[in-house]
Amino acid sequence: MTAQRVDITLVLRRGLAEDTDGITHNLTMLIRRAVARGDVSPGERLPPSRKLAADLGIARGTVGNAIDTLVAEGLLETRVGAGTFVAEAAACLGRPVANRKRPAFKQEPRRLVSPDIDGPATAKIDFRPCRPSLAEFPLKTWRRSVSFASASLPSPDYGDAKGQLALREAVCDYLRRARGLNTSPNNVIVTNGALHAMHLATTLYLERGSRVVVENPGYPLARQMFENAGAEVLTCPVDEHGLITEELPRKTGKLKFVYVTPSHQFPTGSRLSLARRRALIDWAERCGVLILEDDYDGEFRYDVPPLVPMAAMDNHCVIYFGTFSKTMFPGLRIGFAVGPRSLIDAMAALRTFSEYAPNDLNQRALAHFIENNHYERHIHRMRRVYGEKRAALAKAVDELGVGADLVGIDSGLNAMVRLPEKLRGRTVAAAARKDGVLVPSILRYAASRSIRDDALIVGYAAPAIGEIREGVRSMLRAHAPA
């Protein structure tokens, strides 16, 4: 305690004047600090709140609120008819608390690379990949499923870490019917999106020094996730038949995962051939490596025959990741993994320790939506919509006659536009950006320098057909023959 008398009003007024950190009139904190510093002592009376408010030039209600809080806290006491006093219990505050700008907690957190994600952006036309079109979303039907899901009293339990059985059953039925993947609910875990499923597997298996093979170019966030787990990331090139399996590493020490997008390589759009699928599985079995099969938009094919997931090829070294972010909407945050029972069980145990179980409402609504066939009807409709958009994109690119080509198979929500010899992807992307068109160069997805900057990645799902035409013209017009 200080021996010298201090004018509390003066202290508070100075404090309020200094308060520049955005929390206006944080009187509560200032009084607390004054007590802690000993500017006012236990047993001492505060000025009447009316006077304090007037002297400080703030509303009397603000003062009243601060005092109420501190009374509740036990720092101040109100004696009826006598005013507000610093409580005797406040003596224990003793040592002043320093007004630190940095946390006293000095530990450094685990170093993470900065997440490489596409945030919300305001652009005239947004060709960034993986964004579904929501204009056709069957909102009314979905709301009926949500209403159904919220109709019964909530349970007092925390739920199943693998996800609700009804949803896992609906997912199994759908996979069997639509994707030719036979599995059982015990081999499925419902996750908060496909990334979450990958994160669970990553946390279970990767440690400092582990190695992971990724496609190059590929999905940046997956690569970063493996790096954050301390793994060394090895890259393997892709061509028009997907991952070039001949280029898989020979030395397989500490190799844990190979991460692939076989149904529609991200971002080039190629599909892993049957022969390479076989070769990849052989390699993985030989090396004891787990194949992470990310089927992020395999629901959408237009003129190509379907191919079942690698997970259906009767083996035990594939974990399959699916998502509802593209077929429904990203904010639903539901995906799933299908894999060997022991692996799915370990993921569920880890999930228990991180959040118990997924939330009830979205799971229940989605199960209802799938069971009532709305999901497949929606996919069917979107397949047509996206097919038309893709055709419009191809036509627009072709008509400009700049020698650019749409490549990759006819599926998914993204396509690759191969640029003519003389053009660089980054140059075209930068010019397009000035015209309000967001379209990434293929380099955006490069895991190493070995990628040639000769293509743009065009997400054509979200823009309207007119916007696609306009966007392509903005992108490529300057490079068209005069």
Added chain:
Amino acid sequence: MTAQRVDITLVLRRGLAEDTDGITHNLTMLIRRAVARGDVSPGERLPPSRKLAADLGIARGTVGNAIDTLVAEGLLETRVGAGTFVAEAAACLGRPVANRKRPAFKQEPRRLVSPDIDGPATAKIDFRPCRPSLAEFPLKTWRRSVSFASASLPSPDYGDAKGQLALREAVCDYLRRARGLNTSPNNVIVTNGALHAMHLATTLYLERGSRVVVENPGYPLARQMFENAGAEVLTCPVDEHGLITEELPRKTGKLKFVYVTPSHQFPTGSRLSLARRRALIDWAERCGVLILEDDYDGEFRYDVPPLVPMAAMDNHCVIYFGTFSKTMFPGLRIGFAVGPRSLIDAMAALRTFSEYAPNDLNQRALAHFIENNHYERHIHRMRRVYGEKRAALAKAVDELGVGADLVGIDSGLNAMVRLPEKLRGRTVAAAARKDGVLVPSILRYAASRSIRDDALIVGYAAPAIGEIREGVRSMLRAHAPA
């Protein structure tokens, strides 16, 4: 390829007879395996599906479905008028795939302790702690908030890793008004329950060899989570004023966290005194340790004055965890953390890598529910309901005259019943279980052997008042004076 001719029908019939793993008639897999083994060769014709079905004694539709799947996969081809053939592409399958019972993937996952949680149970009366009463849940009002939340078209974006701004603002307003904790939305992260927030902090800061202090007795799942992260868990005893700060470790090397439940110690129900709060903060600041303040049921007080969270005591070494699992329902899976900006930002970055962001629907509905004052009205009502239940519990314990005492402050959803000298908690709990009453001994929450088995932990929130009376009688009657 085998040189010898094989009768495919025979192979399949044998396979179907052997199929004991629950996936009935997995014909698809059997045909695939037969092709992979070379039992049938590329170019070879399969028997007509009608004949195959009859010979195998299964439905023709089952055979048709299997063939459709394999045609889609590219393994079989249907030639119009000629039948179904093994595709030439199947040649690449070459090497037979072994029919392994265990995954080829040989890596061992990170070893996790088995989660110590209370699952769903069927009991006449369930006194296990932390289960809210849902009979009074305002379902209609909540459904209006859900309906509001689902009224607009979903966004094509993945959302904010810290949670929606509207919900963070609603949480801040609530904390300021109801708990005396002043903070800003930038210092808040919305998580999938409080456990999820703790998991994010744990993943950021703990590594093999780190040390964490926990209360003893305390919350088993938090303790296990720290252990799973490789940390050494040190225990600190509690008494009727909460954590005994004098017993905090002197040696603080590698000490990262101290995990406490100051507003209502779990499971003993005591409250950390102001003097000890000060001492704990001093200790944490001196040692550079982060205080994890878990306020799991602080909303419910009955006859005791409120105390603001430690996080409100003007310092920078506390992270505060709140949850909606007890005030709303566990399946909502929403909680939050309030802490220094740098820490909350790091948690948000880690969240991005594990699941992008929380789901849209529940956040939007909850923000609407809080903003429209339904949340505080519900808490107010439940405070009365729980207060009555607690009084009924106290009366029932008292009336039996066995010398048992209800202890802990008048708050929360759980109370501790201190047993008379001669009785052991586990003995009483085991006898109660036989009568259909689930009630844990205090040992259930012991982090070390040093806890005396002299109490039961009674969750009185969920059972009805009549059940509470009956349950107490079942529990203690045998021990009443004759």
